[in-house]
Amino acid sequence: MKIKYIVYAVLIIGIGSLIVYRIKKNKSTDTESGGPAQGGSAQRPASVRGVVVKASEFANNLAVTGSIDANEEVQIRSEVQGIVRRISFNEGSNISKGQVLLRIDDSELRAQLAQALTKQNLAAETERRAKLLLEKEAISQEEYDVALADLRSLKAQTQLIRAQLAKTLVTAPFSGRIGLRSVSEGEYLTPTTIVANLVSTNPVKVTFSVPEKYSTMVRNNTRFLFTVAGSDNKYTATVYAIEPRVEASTRTLQLRAKAPNPDGALIPGSFATIQLPLKTVNKAILVPTEAIVPVQNGKTVFISDHGQAKSVAVETSVRTDKDVLVTSGLKEGDTVLTTGIMTLKEGSPVKVKTGGK
Numbered sequence: 001m002k003i004k005y006i007v008y009a010v011l012i013i014g015i016g017s018l019i020v021y022r023i024k025k026n027k028s029t030d031t032e033s034g035g036p037a038q039g040g041s042a043q044r045p046a047s048v049r050g051v052v053v054k055a056s057e058f059a060n061n062l063a064v065t066g067s068i069d070a071n072e073e074v075q076i077r078s079e080v081q082g083i084v085r086r087i088s089f090n091e092g093s094n095i096s097k098g099q100v101l102l103r104i105d106d107s108e109l110r111a112q113l114a115q116a117l118t119k120q121n122l123a124a125e126t127e128r129r130a131k132l133l134l135e136k137e138a139i140s141q142e143e144y145d146v147a148l149a150d151l152r153s154l155k156a157q158t159q160l161i162r163a164q165l166a167k168t169l170v171t172a173p174f175s176g177r178i179g180l181r182s183v184s185e186g187e188y189l190t191p192t193t194i195v196a197n198l199v200s201t202n203p204v205k206v207t208f209s210v211p212e213k214y215s216t217m218v219r220n221n222t223r224f225l226f227t228v229a230g231s232d233n234k235y236t237a238t239v240y241a242i243e244p245r246v247e248a249s250t251r252t253l254q255l256r257a258k259a260p261n262p263d264g265a266l267i268p269g270s271f272a273t274i275q276l277p278l279k280t281v282n283k284a285i286l287v288p289t290e291a292i293v294p295v296q297n298g299k300t301v302f303i304s305d306h307g308q309a310k311s312v313a314v315e316t317s318v319r320t321d322k323d324v325l326v327t328s329g330l331k332e333g334d335t336v337l338t339t340g341i342m343t344l345k346e347g348s349p350v351k352v353k354t355g356g357k
Contacts, residue, residue, distance in 0.1 A: 049337070062318070067271060071204055075194045077192075080104055081191060083105040087101070179198070199268060204268060210253050212251040224239070289323060303336055311346050312334075315327045
């Protein structure tokens with residue numbers, strides 16, 4: 001029994017000693033940090049970094065993506081049906097406007113034209129004789145009008161056959177590069193058959209969209225730089241058309257630009273990364289991105305006001321890789337805090353270090 005009491009006594013003494021040690025340790029820590037152990041002295045200032053706001057000119061660039069489109073593109077088809085007698089182009093070659101691409105068999109149409117011309121010549125002779133008889137009052141005006149109507153009808157029929165004959169020659173509507181053909185000589189061709197694709201690629205079109213909030217900042221004739229996948233080269237394009245309405249489903253505004261492509265390096269269908277310059281802002285106030293604190297009703301930043309942290313509500317506009325454009329809430333000369341802002345409270349003492357790291 002005595003041993004049991006001795007063990008209990010040792011445990012109680014050990015626990016008591018640990019409690020006394022912790023109390024002394026806590027008092028020592030409070031004393032070093034300037035806390036309550038110093039009799040209610042002021043809180044030690046937090047060491048933070050900050051930047052002094054300076055107004056400057058801001059050339060706003062918007063990074064968007066788009067696609068490369070052909071300047072002109074068409075699917076070559078025949079307007080009439082028939083047997084393909086000759087193909088006059090090489091796949092993947094450059095084609096000139098008006099160049100004959102293929103010929104459809106026209107033997108039947110030529111026979112119809114010869115028949116129509118014979119009838120037309122006969123009708124013309126009949127009309128000539130009827131006119132002479134009318135002048136001699138040998139026939140009535142009505143009889144002459146019938147002969148004249150027959151002649152005009154046959155002339156119209158001849159013109160129709162000539163038009164159909166012209167369609168048996170399929171020509172290029174513009175200059176460009178023709179793709180792979182899908183027909184062969186001797187094949188029966190219909191108007192629904194695609195012969196090949198003809199594409200004009202100098203210049204090319206660059207189609208892209210910007211968010212709705214930037215719709216008032218874009219202008220025609222704006223020049224910009226862009227790159228394409230697989231190449232480090234930078235290309236220049238100029239905006240020439242802007243869609244007159246915002247797309248309701250995506251809340252974006254579509255634009256189109258043209259870029260020279262003399263060497264054919266820009267291929268239609270390629271993906272483009274665009275740096276679009278927007279309206280330049282004079283006396284712009286920029287703050288680092290990390291200084292912005294999202295809150296329930298908007299955004300705030302902390303500034304240093306006579307050595308104390310002060311929360312200021314701000315309104316922002318565009319964002320770059322490092323900075324945010326502030327449109328209201330800050331003025332030139334304010335010191336914006338950039339570190340420790342998540343632990344700061346309104347009125348907390350701060351010691352701000354500005355400039356380099």
